[in-house]
Amino acid sequence: MTENGDRMIDEGGPVAPAADAITGVLEPYEVFRQEKDGDPMRHGGNVMAPDAELALHYAREMFGRRGESIRLWVVRRADIAVLEDLDLLQPPLDRSFKKPGGYVMRDKLAAARERAGTAKPKARE
DSSP, X not given: OEEETTEEEOTTSOOEEOGGGOOOOOEEEEEEEEXXXXXXXXXXXEEEEXXXXXXXXXXXXXXXXXXXXXXXXXXEGGGXXXXXXXXXXXXXXXXXXXXXXXXXXXXXXXXXXXXXXXXXXXXXX
């Protein structure tokens, strides 16, 4: 173990605060889990812990002790960046043609038929 400022670093393990830095204040840690190899990481829930080391232990007990997860990510909630800018998340231009499914024509055709006052043509026999 080496000391780096006010944090103790354990090579090969998580970074934990030094003993004098532990205040006992609980912080939320978000837990992401992977059920089997190749699956995406999914949010499993959260744990309250005073430091990262205990958060790892709590997450392992809650989300991994029965073998339901093969990998866990434990992230302090305060370290998660939130993007809420609607200009970046919902651009004003319609770019649905770039999606794998392309345009959904069924809804557009139904709206056009309704405006024109015509019925859906019957299937050919």
